[in-house]
Amino acid sequence: MSRPHIVIVGAGFGGLSAAHSLAGAAADVTVIDRRNYHLFQPLLYQVATAGLSPAQIAQPIRSILRKASNVRVVMGRVTGVDRQRRIVKLEDREIAYDTLVLATGARHAYFGHDEWESVAPALKNIDDATGIRRRILSAFEQAEQTDDPEARRRFLTFVVIGAGPTGVEMAGAIAELAHVALRYDFRAINPRDARIVLVEGGPRVLAAFPPQLSESALRSLKRLHVEVRLGKPVSECDERGVTIDDERLEAATIVWAAGVASSSASKWLGVEKDRVGRVVVGPDLTVPGHPEIFVIGDTAHALGPNGQPLPGLAPVAKQQGAYVARLLRARIAGRTAPGPFRYRDYGAMATIGRRAAVADFGWLKVDGTLAWLLWGMIHITFLIGFRNRFVVLFDWLWSYATFQSGVRLITGPDSH
Ligand SMILES: Cc1cc2nc3c(=O)[nH]c(=O)nc-3n(C[C@H](O)[C@H](O)[C@H](O)COP(=O)(O)OP(=O)(O)OC[C@H]3O[C@@H](n4cnc5c(N)ncnc54)[C@H](O)[C@@H]3O)c2cc1C
Numbered sequence: 001m002s003r004p005h006i007v008i009v010g011a012g013f014g015g016l017s018a019a020h021s022l023a024g025a026a027a028d029v030t031v032i033d034r035r036n037y038h039l040f041q042p043l044l045y046q047v048a049t050a051g052l053s054p055a056q057i058a059q060p061i062r063s064i065l066r067k068a069s070n071v072r073v074v075m076g077r078v079t080g081v082d083r084q085r086r087i088v089k090l091e092d093r094e095i096a097y098d099t100l101v102l103a104t105g106a107r108h109a110y111f112g113h114d115e116w117e118s119v120a121p122a123l124k125n126i127d128d129a130t131g132i133r134r135r136i137l138s139a140f141e142q143a144e145q146t147d148d149p150e151a152r153r154r155f156l157t158f159v160v161i162g163a164g165p166t167g168v169e170m171a172g173a174i175a176e177l178a179h180v181a182l183r184y185d186f187r188a189i190n191p192r193d194a195r196i197v198l199v200e201g202g203p204r205v206l207a208a209f210p211p212q213l214s215e216s217a218l219r220s221l222k223r224l225h226v227e228v229r230l231g232k233p234v235s236e237c238d239e240r241g242v243t244i245d246d247e248r249l250e251a252a253t254i255v256w257a258a259g260v261a262s263s264s265a266s267k268w269l270g271v272e273k274d275r276v277g278r279v280v281v282g283p284d285l286t287v288p289g290h291p292e293i294f295v296i297g298d299t300a301h302a303l304g305p306n307g308q309p310l311p312g313l314a315p316v317a318k319q320q321g322a323y324v325a326r327l328l329r330a331r332i333a334g335r336t337a338p339g340p341f342r343y344r345d346y347g348a349m350a351t352i353g354r355r356a357a358v359a360d361f362g363w364l365k366v367d368g369t370l371a372w373l374l375w376g377m378i379h380i381t382f383l384i385g386f387r388n389r390f391v392v393l394f395d396w397l398w399s400y401a402t403f404q405s406g407v408r409l410i411t412g413p414d415s416h
Pocket residue numbers: 009010011012013014015032033034035037038039041042043044045076077078079103104105106123124165166263296297298299312313314315317349
C-alpha cells in the first residue's frame with residue numbers, strides 16, 4: 001500500500017508543530033511555505049526597535065526539519081486549493097495531497113483603510129520589522145539634521161496605533177530606545193525629547209487581560225514616558241501624522257498594531273468563514289464535510305471550552321498542530337482517533353520595557369519585575385526550542401542587557 005501524502009501549508013507555529021510531530025510517521029509529508037524561514041513573531045517588535053537582529057528570531061525551515069527524513073520542504077506561495085482534485089496550487093505548479101493541513105496564519109487589517117498601510121506599517125514579518133526599524137532610526141537622524149523646530153518635533157514624534165500586546169510592547173521599546181539606548185548618540189538633539197504616543201480606541205490597554213493588569217501596564221508605560229490616549233480612535237492617517245478624534249498629531253513615524261485578518265485559506269476552500277475570514281472548523285479541526293482537510297492556528301475559527309473562538313496565539317497554533325499529527329498517526333495506524341481538540345491555556349503575558357511585564361495565569365496574576373523575568377524565561381525557552389540553545393541564549397541575553405548598538409543599522413531604501 002502506498003504511503004499517504006500529507007501536505008502542510010505554512011511553517012509557522014502550527015504547521016511546524018504538525019510537521020515535527022509527524023517526523024518518522026508512515027506518511028510522506030510536504031511542508032510548503034512562501035518563506036524559507038520560520039519566524040518567532042512574539043519577538044518581532046524587538047527587531048523593529050533595534051533590540052535584536054532578524055537572525056536571532058528566525059531560522060531556515062529546512063534546517064529545523066533536517067532530521068525528519070519523511071518531511072520534504074518546498075518554498076513557494078500557495079494560490080489556491082482544488083478540493084475535488086485534491087490539489088494545492090502554487091504559482092508555478094500543483095502538488096497533490098491525500099490530507100491537507102492549512103496553517104497560513106493571519107495578516108494585518110486596516111478596517112477598510114488599506115491606504116493607511118503605506119504610512120502606518122504593521123508588524124508581521126522580518127521585512128516589516130526591518131522597515132519599521134529603518135523608519136524609527138531615520139527619524140532620529142533627520143531630527144538631528146534639521147534646524148526647523150517644528151520639523152524636529154515631527155521627526156521625534158512616534159505614534160503606535162493599537163494597545164494590545166504588540167502595541168504596548170512596541171511603544172515601551174521605542175521609549176527605551178529613545179530614553180536609554182540612544183541617549184548619548186546625538187549632538188543636536190536629545191533623544192529623550194522624543195514623544196511616544198500610544199493610541200487605543202477602546203477604554204484600556206491590554207483589553208484581553210484582567211483590568212488590574214491593564215492598570216499595571218498603564219503605570220509602567222507612564223513610567224517610560226509613553227503618552228497613552230484611550231477611548232479615541234484614529235480617524236485619519238497620512239505621511240505627516242494622525243488625527244485622533246478631532247486632534248491632529250504631526251508624526252513622522254506611525255506603527256499599526258491594531259488589527260489582524262485571516263489568511264486567504266477560506267477563499268481557497270470556498271467554505272464558511274467568520275467575521276475576520278477564519279475558516280470555521282469542527283471539533284477535530286477538519287473542515288465540515290472534508291475529513292481530509294484540517295485548518296489550524298490563526299487561520300482557523302475553532303471554539304474553546306467557553307464556546308468562544310480560540311484566540312490567535314502561538315500556543316493555540318502549536319497545540320493544534322500537535323493534535324492534528326496525533327490524529328493523523330492514529331488514522332494511518334488504523335487506531336481510534338483522539339477525541340475533540342482541547343486547548344490547554346497556560347496563561348498570557350505582555351512586556352513593557354526591560355523591567356516590567358504582566359502575566360495572567362488565571363489562578364495567578366503577576367506584574368512588575370517578577371512578571372518580566374517570567375516573560376524572559378518563557379520566551380527564551382520557546383525561542384531556543386529550535387536553535388542552538390547556548391548560542392541564542394547568550395546572544396539574546398547579551399543584546400538585551402547591553403542595548404547592543406550593532407543592530408541599530410539603517411538598511412534598505414530611504415524611508416523619509
Ligand atoms: C508582532 C506579533 C507579536 C505576537 N506576539 C505574540 C505573543 O507574545 N504570544 C503569543 O502567543 N502569540 C503572539 N503572536 C501571535 C502568534 O505569532 C500567532 O498566533 C502564531 O504565529 C500563529 O501561528 P500560525 O501557525 O497559525 O501562523 P504563523 O505563525 O503566522 O505562520 C503562517 C505561515 O504560513 C506561511 N504562509 C502564509 N500564506 C502562505 C501562502 N499563501 N503560501 C505559502 N505559505 C504561506 C507564512 O509564511 C508563515 O510561515 C504575535 C503575532 C505578531 C504578528
